[in-house]
Amino acid sequence: MRFTGHLEHGFYVQNELTLHPEVLAHYYGSASHEAGSVPYTDLPSLIAEEQAPQFLHKAAKVPKHINPFDHEDLEDVFKQALNEVQRLNHMPFELGVREEEWGDEGYPEIEIIPSRRNKELVVELPHFVWYPWAVYWCQALEVLGHTLNLVD
Known part of the structure; x- marks a missing residue:
């Protein structure tokens, strides 16, 4: 019965290696926020600042509009x-x-x-x-x- 359970559901291997919680938070992220984090109200400016290099390029020259009529x-x-x-x-x-x-x-x-x-x-x-x-x-x-x- 135990062998059949291992075949159908696998088995848990005890991992002796333990990682520090900060290492796990660095690589896997963390749902908790630090007390000194940036407030939510500043989120639009953070997004704009992050995306600015993608959109703030040199403007294209626009041809001048000249009216062909003098009068x-x-x-x-x-x-x-x-x-x-x-x-x-x-x-x-x-x-x-x-x-x-x-x-x-x-x-x-x-x-x-x-x-x-x-x-x-x-x-x-x-x-x-x-x-x-x-x-x-x-x-x-x-x-x-x-x-x-x-x-x-």
Whole structure:
């Protein structure tokens, strides 16, 4: 019976080696806190201080935003012309938004963007999401070019 119990449940070996409680607390941790420990209210600042080297890096340079229009009147002309182009549903030439410019495959549904270390980022471009924005951007680009040519 004793042998069967050892097989099923194992047996306890008396370990003659004893460790000092501080050694055990150092390697296994301890649930008790010392009286001089840091108060709980300071925990957010401790976490922020510990994580600061990970997040406080040199800021990236942001390109300057420059308004292409010298006068508000010219900007108003641009906005009115863009509204008129959109109302007429004009499709710009040579900017890749016309169906005849797409080729046999049609509007591209996937764009592959190369990145570091031979990895590629595949971006899905559903027609109903991106196409209206592409048309709007191309219309604005064409109107902007014509508006700025009026000044020159």
